């Protein structure tokens with residue numbers, strides 16, 4: 437297994453290109469199952485999660501070609517040869533549940549392994565299932581699988597009022613609704629940029645959708661969808677992560693392809709912390725010239741502060757002046773990076789959904805372990821701010837969501853390398 441070695445750094449300067457969004461690509465890829473015509477995705481990120489989704493789609497009979505060094509995905513689902521998403525793949529990646537809606541809508545049947553809990557929380561899929569039931573599906577939970585059947589004549593449009601905001605349930609229901617008979621109204625829908633990107637792609641495929649990016653999405657079902665070519669939206673979480681590198685180390689870095697509207701709540705918090713954030717013609721420039729001020733953060737669905745940037749922001753607060761409180765409201769167990777950061781000299785106390793972080797003058801390098809995707813990169817960011825060497829193990833978590841992390845950070849002057857574990 438590989439490890440990442442980081443040595444504490446001075447200021448960082450230069451440019452970092454931001455990739456297409458993992459979380460958009462993972463819902464755009466299953467959209468291929470809605471049509472027998474080709475779907476081409478450009479600006480795709482090169483990540484292990486994308487390879488996992490590729491394997492899952494192929495296991496269902498889809499063809500997926502990775503072109504131009506993985507940045508273009510050519511997908512085609514002429515006919516599905518299987519309707520079963522196997523546990524062996526689903527357990528690796530929860531986004532696998534996103535094949536359920538498209539398969540059910542197109543062929544009236546699907547069997548998908550229940551994803552089960554994961555490190556950051558229980559993460560049930562009840563809201564996905566309730567949406568399909570409202571659309572007339574018959575669901576049976578057996579042997580760890582959801583066995584789903586659409587009624588004779590296919591899914592029918594319905595009003596689905598989500599009791600809480602779920603990105604995945606909104607995506608799954610939205611895809612299914614495109615081929616349902618009649619009108620579907622998704623209330624309390626997620627408003628994340630990845631939902632807007634999915635709706636745009638589906639519309640390019642012939643779907644009739646209104647209201648994406650608001651809490652109410654209305655879909656008029658159509659008889660069939662057709663092929664399309666769609667560019668994957670910028671990865672706002674990768675963007676926010678790299679914006680934090682000069683914030684922690686000092687210096688000035690331009691994140692190419694970045695847009696403030698993808699991350700306005702996060703940018704406001706950086707501003708409060710004393711970090712300069714400027715939109716440029718090519719992206720976002722982040723600079724820090726003075727100390728870092730402690731600021732409180734509460735994670736919320738979009739447009740609030742993203743849970744997927746909480747761990748990385750905590751790394752910044754570890755070296756801020758003063759005390760900050762980070763409140764995690766989306767996942768019940770998303771502070772596993774805190775004990776690892778503490779090993780590096782951070783002062784953090786976790787009480788339920790709150791972490792109180794008191795800034796220290798300097799962190800010290802240490803061997804640390806990545807527990808999940810965003811935790812892993814928070815340890816790298818902390819390592820950049822620490823005196824001495826930090827060794828991050830279990831970096832397979834990192835590979836799920838960050839392409840070429842060593843190359844990108846070295847490009848702005850960071851001391852970082854990837855090595856094989858002894």
Ligand SMILES: CC(=O)N[C@H]1[C@@H](OP(=O)(O)OP(=O)(O)OC[C@H]2O[C@@H](n3ccc(=O)[nH]c3=O)[C@H](O)[C@@H]2O)O[C@H](CO)[C@@H](O)[C@@H]1O
Nearest residue numbers: 459531559560561562563564601602603604605744766767
């Ligand atoms: C692949 C992908 O896009 N992943 C993102 C997606 O995950 P994901 O789509 O899994 O997250 P959700 O928005 O669904 O989860 C939000 C909350 O709702 C709960 N819930 C969700 C579904 C359900 O059926 N029942 C239920 O109770 C979850 O446990 C969680 O507490 O949005 C999260 C919240 O922004 C991000 O952290 C993930 O990076």
Ligand SMILES: C=C(OP(=O)(O)O)C(=O)O
Nearest residue numbers: 459530531744809810837
């Ligand atoms: C939690 C994340 O991903 P997933 O939903 O795929 O586990 C993430 O991207 O931070």
